[in-house]
Structures are given as structure tokens and as C-alpha cells.
Amino acid sequence: MICACAWSAPSSTSIFSNKTTPAHELNDLSMFVLGITGLIYVGVSSLLVYAIVKFRARKGDTTEPPQVFGSMQIELSWTIIPILIIVVLFLTTARVLFSVQDAQKPAYALDVIVVGHQFWWEFRYPQYNVVTANELHLPLSSKDAPRPAFMKLTSADVMHSFWVPQLDGKTDVLPNRVNEMWIDPHETGLYVGQCAQFCGAEHAKMLLRVYVDTPEQFKQWIANQQRMQAELTAVPVGPQGSAAQTAPNAGNQGGLVRTATSKVPPNSPPTHGNVTPNTGEAQEISAQAGQYVFEHEACISCHTVAGTVATGRYGPDLTHLMSRDTIASGAVPNTKEKLLAWIGDPNQLKPGSLMPAMHLSDRQNEQITAYLMTLK
Amino acid sequence: MGTESMPAPQGIETAVDRTAVVSRPGTYLELIHSWIVTVDHKRLGILYICYALVFLLVAGTEALLIRIQLFYPHNDFVSPFTFNRLFTMHGTTMVFLVGMPILFGFGNYLVPLMIGARDMAFPRLNAFSFWISAFAGLLLYYSFIGGVGLYGTGSAPDVAWFAYAPLTERPFSPGHSTDYWAVAILANGIGSIGTAINILATFFCMRCKGMTLSRIPLLPWLYATMSFLVLVAVSPLTAAQAMLLIDRYLGGHFFDTQMGGSAILWAHFFWIFGHPEVYVLVLPAFAFANEIIPVFSRKAIFGYPAMVAASVGIGFISLGVWAHHMFTIGMTSFGNAFFTLSTMLVSIPTGIKTFNWLATLWGGKIRFATPMLFSIAFLFQWVIAGLTGIMLSVSAWNWQLHNSYFVVAHFHYVLVGAIVFMIFAAIYYWYPKMTGRMLDDRLGKWHFWLMVIGFHVTFDVMHFPGLLGMPRQIFTYEPDRGWTLLNQIVSVGGFIQGIAVLIFVYNMVHSYFRGVEAGPDPWDAWTLEWSTTSPPPAYNFVVDPVVASRRPLWDLKHPEDPDSAFE
Secondary structure (H helix, E strand, O other): OHHHHHHHOOOOOOOOOOOOHHHHHHHHHHHHHHHHHHHHHHHHHHHHHHHHHHOEOOOOOOOOOOOOOOOHHHHHHHHHHHHHHHHHHHHHHHHHHHHHHOOOOOOOOEEEEEEEEOOEEEEEEOOOOEEEEOEEEEEOOOOOOOOOEEEEEEEOOOOEEEOOOOOOOOEEEOEOOOEEEEEOOOOOEEEEEEOOOOOOOOHHHOEEEEEEEOHHHHHHHHHHHHHHHHHHHHOOOOOOOHHHHHHHHHHHHHOOOOOOOOOOOOOOOOOOOOOOOOOOHHHOOOHHHHHHHHHHOOHHHHOEOOOOOOEOOOOOOOOOHHHOOEEOOOOEEOOHHHHHHHHHOHHHHOOOOOOOOOOOOHHHHHHHHHHHHOOO | OOOOOOOHHHHHHHHOEOOOOOOOOOOHHHHHHHHHOOOOHHHHHHHHHHHHHHHHHHHHHHHHHHHHHOOOOOOOOOOHHHHHHHHHHHHHHHHHHHHHHHHHHHHHHHHHHHOOOOOOOOHHHHHHHHHHHHHHHHHHHHHHHHOOOOOOOOOOOOOOOOOOOOOOOOOOOOOOHHHHHHHHHHHHHHHHHHHHHHHHHHHHHOOOEOOOHHHOOHHHHHHHHHHHHHHHHHHHHHHHHHHHHHHHHOOOOOOOHHHOOOHHHHHHHHHHHHHHHHHHHHHHHHHHHHHHHHHHHOOOOOOHHHHHHHHHHHHHHHHHOHHHHOOOOOOOHHHHHHHHHHHHHHHHHHHHHHHHHHHHHOOOOEOOOHHHHHHHHHHHHHHHHHHHHHHHHOHHHHHHHOOEHHHHHHHHHHHHHHHHHHHHHHHHHHHHHHHOEOOOHHHHHHHHHHHHHHHHHHHHHHHHHHHOOOEOOOOOOOHHHOOHHHHHHHHHHHHHHHHHHHHHHHHHHHHHHHOOEOOOOOOOOOOHHHHEOOOOOOOOOOOOOEOOOOOHHHHHHOOOOOHHHHO
16 A cells, blocks of 8 residues: 555646645645554454464264354444544544644735636636636745635536645635635646535546746736736727727617628528628638637627727636646646647537527637637 | 233144145246235245345446446546436446345334234235335436437436535436436336335334234334335435426426526435435344344343434434535534534444444354355455444545545445345245245355455455545546556456355355255244245144243254343
8 A cells, every 4th residue: 555655646636746835734744644554454464374374174073063153342442442543543633633624824824715616617816807717826835935826616516526636625616605715836847636515517627727937927927917908908999900800899789780791601600790890801800800709709709808898707717828738627638639629519519508509600610710820 | 012921832833834835837938927016025025035136236347337337537438428327327227126125025024924924014005115116217218328428329327326506407417317217216116115114114013912012023114214214314315206207297496406496405315315225234134133143142132122223323423424425515513523423323222233233243153154144245345334424524634535436435345244144144044935946155255255255355445545636437548546456356356345245146056956955944043934835835823932032043952051041
């Protein structure tokens, strides 16, 4: 058992390869418990083996052994010794339990809000006004510059569970309730985990990625997440393509801007049209055209791109989509091909995903992809 | 009741009836009819066992399909929807349609015989309980074709066997599969509660002359404890199913978190059933061990009073440990500490039982017949299952282990390594009594060794993906996590167990027609069921037996050294 633990330690999701204070305390406790239970196992099973070998019936012996009915002293001994073992185990557990679960939150802690969704993760940094999805960034918490992350976890739909084994044990993520946990990563790097509470069809692909950055990198990452939002909000009319962007938007606010000639398949949802009223420009595969499709399809009822009209909250925030390494909650790498495939039919990549296939034309999918590729 | 005044050995002799049952050969229709309308506890017991064995094969097949799917990362042997149905049905079936019925079957068959009664206290309730349970099983499986779900025309429940709310609420489970699940569990619960009442009444009211509480064999004692647990634990589950159905159809909000309901409430309801349920299943396994180990060690059970006290103690303590399934759900540190302690306390009476079995072996003359082989394997496996249980009770460590494959391995160690192994032992041990023929010993040895090898390949290895961070109930996994090889070994082990079970089924059928005649007492055993013919007549005993000790047949066989002299 112990050997197996030692062997398993290098794995990226091993519970014995701990990188935070709570995970470390859990690991020490687990070694202690493994030691005690291992000793009990060796003792009891050797006695069993001895009894079975020693007291086996010999060939030809048909007599009955002496009948023994019991002994109060012996019964007491194997009642009291286990009680003592349990007292030790319980006190050790209680010490770790209270020190981890009831740790006080220091003033310099980082606040993170984790929201579980079917089947992806939303992460919010209320101190920085940053929202992201599926890939959590945390700063390194060293002895000199401690920066533990205190996380509040809740769910938008059903029960989930946040589990990154190298960082801590799991904490369930429940709707209509807020749970708490804290981690203080001691090493930079990428830590992976996944949802640990069955939550529906794609429970298996509700993966978690936690990036532990150096404080500088983290600061930069936060700044990037904030800066982009500010820029988009601050510049309503961009230097290039602004006409194509704003004109339809403005028109749309006024009511219906739809061209009469629809070039999409007849059984598609009704809100199809050319990308812009200006024929010709709509056919090109550009970010501007993509943004137009994005904002005139159902995309924006679920997705947010901060600074634009897209303010949906049902799906992941896409403001900085291209700053993430993966899409679909870690299911596939964030490449142009995968994005295209995902937009075309999410259920091909992740059957049971709640994002529906929008039945757009290939051109429109490519246009949206081109737009999403600009969301750095 | 007086203890010393009973003329025991004579009473037993007159109860011994070795005349063959004479009956006119009937038509098949008559045969089937007689089994359907029967209220005989033995026939109902056999019905329960056969019903459960059929579902054992079904749920075992589901397990093998699961293992095929997990053989490779990103395998697409089945879709995620099918996979979720498979493990939900596997778990639900194994617990409600295999474990409980087969153990109730043995209880039905053995408890009246062992306490010298002619039937259960309420024979008609007994028949009702069986048939409503059978109906529940069929209803659950009808969902494969009748439960129109969201994806496709047929849909079985896919919300996991513990069906955590609010996944079971209408917005997340819009089809009818969850309704089939809830109604089937509800109906099954009515059957279980009926049988539990019946066993308790039989235990307290139907004992033969001379059978004081301290002379009842351990098996009826454990069955009484188990029935008490069923009464206390299944009722909340039934209530929870009613609440779930109210939520789904009458606009209730018990578990509807979007309307202020509580997901934790369901978890409490489920586990206040779910944990005692583990003991409902394991106490009969202990009961079988308590009968089989002494007979094949040729010694009386060591520490009978301690065994009774430990069993009843487990019954009570197990009612206070349920929230150890919920260490990660966000209880306070005090709550976590409480359930850590209460869970650890269960290991004390459990330890007492284990040591008493060891002491029973000690100084005996152990015969390695197939039932004993399974019992010895059970002892070793039970020790490991108990120790991983202690690891899981350490709440802080449980935060890591919970809902991982470590837990899956742990409870399969309990359910297969302890309970299924003891069920096999019990079938090898009592099959001669039920059918009049011995099971084939050579096939039995094949079954045993393949089962032991398959079991350990599967479930020893299964702990490690859990330690490496593999959560349960995932239809596929990432190739870079180091779980692939482990999962492949586990799958191979699963198929070895499958072959072992097929050999066992063949043995059952083969021996029914070709087996060696057993005679009334093939194992040279000591309890009352061996005093009558194999199979026993409908009335069990010609004359009501009278007993003077815990081992009436020992007294009969050893008049020079009767147990009754030591009481």
C-alpha cells in the first residue's frame, strides 16, 4: 500500500502529491492512518493465516476438537485495544479537521467565487471585477508573500464538487448554498482535476484546470483580463470595421434589420440574414462579420463578451476566450479547428452539452470563429 | 421459559422426520400455479433467491458493459447517456433487486427452520412482500422501454443510485425515467418493510419450546437486527421518494433548490437510509459466517453473548453514522467531527465479531469445503474492507477520497468481498437443504478460485485510480492521468468474475438434476434446519422441536458431552 502511494506520487492528480498547506496536512494525516491500518492488517491477517494453517483438519481425523465457548477476558481485550486505537485516530483527525476547516481568513487573502454549471465552471474574482471560465488562475503563496485563495462555492443548477487533488480535498458545490474552502499553492504550474459529484450527462468532461502563477504573472493576468474589458467598453467605435459593427447594432436597436434574401437552409431558426446590409462585405470571413452574426444570433442570450451587447450569463464568459488553453471545460484544446467544430455542433465534441447546435451555415460558423479568435 | 427442565434430546428426536414427501406428479401448470399462490416461507425464500440471481446476472452484465467502456480513455463503446443509465441501474439493481431480496430469501427460508417454527408469523404478508418487490423490479426494468426520456425513445434512470437532488427534479430530469426509479424504490420499500415486520414477529413469537433468547442461533439474531434496521431505515427512503414525487408532480419544493428547497435535505434522507442499508446487507453476511465458520471449524462459535451484543450494537450505532457520506457537502467542523467519531465506533463491535471468528477457527479442525473456502476469503476481505472503511471515516482524508474510485473499491470490497462471497458460501451450504442435492464440489472450487482471483484483480487495483484522482461515475477519462493501465486491469478482473459466476450458475442448474443426494445433514451441522429432511416438508417438522441449548443437534450427536450441560 505504502509502496503504491510512493509510486503514485508523481501523477498529476495523485492525492499524495500535495502543493498546498491543507493538502499537505491531509497527506500527513493519511500517512498516519495508513500506517496504523497497515499494522492492524498485517497483525490480523497473519493471525488468520496462522489459524487456518495450524488448525486445518488432518486426513483421517474424525474426532471433534475441544469445544470452547468463549472468554470474558479475551473479549474485553479485543474491545478495549480497538477503543484506544480509535481515540488516537479520532483526536488526530479532529486536529487536522479543525485546523483546515476553521482556518481564519487573513486580510491579504484572494477572494474567488466558484460557480458550478452543467457542465463547466465559472470563476469570479470580486476584488478585481474579473469573470472567467473553466481555467482558474491563482497566485503563488510563498512564505514571504502569502496569498491564500479563499473560495466561496455555489452552483447554478445541480450539485457539483470542486476537486483538484494536488491542491486540496474536494468541496461540494451546491445550489442554494455557499460552501467554502481555501488553498495556498506553494508551487507554480498547472494543476488538473475535475467535478467529483455526478451532475448529469457530461459529468466526466467537467474538467478543472488551475494555473498557479507567480505574483507578477498573476498581476499581469488580472490586468489583462481587466484591461481588455475596459478597452472594449471604452471604445465603442473601433478604428477598423467599426461601421460594419455599429451600424447593424444601431439598426437592431431600432427594431428589425433583416435582409429579405436569406441564404441559409430553410429549416434554420428564423433570425438569419446576411451579415450586414451591405452585400459583399457579409460574405467575407472577418471578425467584424463574425461579431455581427454572434450578436444577432442566440449566442448572446447565454454568453457575455464584456463591452458589447453580449451579456448572457447562462454559458461561459467569452470576453477573454483566447486567453484560455482549452474549451468546453477542458474537453478539447482551444484551437481554431476545435472552435469551429464546437460552434458547428457542441454535441459532437461533448454529447449532452447544454449548448445547442445553432444550425448556422459553415460560413457563419467560420465568421463567428474569426470573431472569437480576436477575444484575446 | 425454564431452561433446565426441558426434556431436550427426546424433543429433537421426535422432530426428526426422514420420510420422503410423497406426492402425485402434477402438470406444469399446477406446478407454476402452486409457486405463484404459495405462502410457504421456504418456497417464498427460494423465489426471492431465484429472482435475485436473475437480477444478479442482469446487473453483472451492466457492470461488464461499464468496464468495457472504461477500458480505454475516450472510448465510445456506449454514449454518456447509456453509461449513466448503466451505472445507475447497476447500483440500484444490485442493492434493491439483488442484495435485499437474496438476503430476505435466506431469512425467509432459514429463520423459521432455525427457530423450530412451521412458517413465518404472517405467511400471506410474506407472499405479498415478495410479489410487490418482484413488481418493483419489473417496473424498474420496464423503464428501459417505457420511460421515455430526453434522449431517445427508451430511457432508464440515469441519476446515479443515490439520485442526488436537484438532478432528479423536473428541470434536470424531464423524462419519466426518474419516476420509474422513485416508484420502483417506493414499491420495493413496502415489500422490504413487510418482510422486516414478518421476520421480527417470527423471531419474537414463533420460537419452539426451550429456545430462549440466549439459545437462538446467531443467524436469526442477526436477521432480527437487520429487520429492525430495515424498519427504521427504509421508512425515510420511502418518505423521500414520496416527497420527490410531490416535487415532480404536485408542485412541491422539498428538494427544488430554485424555489428555496434543499439539496442537502435529500442527501440526509438518502443516507439515513443508505448507511444502515449497508448493515442491512452485511449483517446477513455475518449471519452466514456465524453459522458456517463454526460448523467447518468443528467448534461452537466463540463468545456467543459478545457476538449477539456486537451485532445488536452495530445495528444501533449504524443509525448514527449516515453523514459520513457527506463530509464534503459543507457540514460544520463539529458535525464532521461527530460523524468521524460515530463511524469509527462501528469498528469496535465489528472488530469484536472478526476476532470472535478468528477465535472460533483457533483450536478447531478446519474442513475446507466450498462454503468454508468462501467464508475464509470473506474473513480476509472483510478485514481489508473494514480498514479502508476506517480510512474513509477519517473525515479530513475523506475530503480527498470521497466520490473517488477508492470509495468504489471500498464498497465493492464490502458488497462483493464480504456480502457476495458469503452469499455464495450460503448457497453452497444450504443448497443441499433447499434442493436435496449437493452442489458439485469440483465446479465449486473452480468457481471459488476464479472468483477470488477475479475479485482481487478487480477491486484491489480499483483503489489506485481513486488515489490518483479518478472520480466515480465518469463515462470516460483523460489519457494523461495515468489511469489507463489500472482501468484495463480492473476490466480484465471483472470478466474473470463474470466467468466464475457463469460456472456457478451452471453448477446450480447441473446439480439440481445431477447432484449427489444430500441427505438431511450433509455437513454434520448442529442447528435445527438440519434435523428435518432435505428439502423439508411444507410443515417443516413433524413434531414441534424442543431445544435445550444453542446446538440441539450437537446434543443429539454427542449425548456424552451436550452443550446443555454448560448452560
